[in-house]
Amino acid sequence: MPCIRFETTDRTTEYPAGESVNVLRMAIRHEVGLPWKCGSGRCGTDRILVKEGADHLDAPRRRERERLGPLLDEGYRLACQTYTSGDLVVTWDPEQKGLDEGSELHAKLKERWLAAPDST
Ligand code: FES
Numbered sequence: 001m002p003c004i005r006f007e008t009t010d011r012t013t014e015y016p017a018g019e020s021v022n023v024l025r026m027a028i029r030h031e032v033g034l035p036w037k038c039g040s041g042r043c044g045t046d047r048i049l050v051k052e053g054a055d056h057l058d059a060p061r062r063r064e065r066e067r068l069g070p071l072l073d074e075g076y077r078l079a080c081q082t083y084t085s086g087d088l089v090v091t092w093d094p095e096q097k098g099l100d101e102g103s104e105l106h107a108k109l110k111e112r113w114l115a116a117p118d119s120t
Pocket residue numbers: 036037038039040041042043044045046078079080081
């Protein structure tokens with residue numbers, strides 16, 4: 001079974017082989033502590049550095065290219081815009097701040113994210 005290792009919080013999640021899963025959705029579902037706000041490629045708070053497994057990722061989408069620019073070439077991606085179909089290891093800056101987890105907006109967006117399937 002392929003897995004995503006969220007190194008910053010020392011968490012690992014698995015998913016069924018043959019699937020392509022959204023990295024942020026996996027992070028939210030398994031509560032790994034990856035910060036996020038918009039879930040739509042606009043804010044950049046879910047920026048991750050891909051340490052291993054970049055070859056398993058889908059191509060960057062337009063919003064991701066616009067938001068990250070040259071950081072893409074340094075190995076950064078936006079978790080909400082990224083799908084993986086193999087083993088992956090990512091980190092992020094622990095200083096990155098997401099939505100207040102006690103807020104109504106966080107609960108609403110989280111519910112919306114988790115209503116969709118992990119895979120494409
Ligand atoms: S959560 Fe805002 S860009 Fe991904």
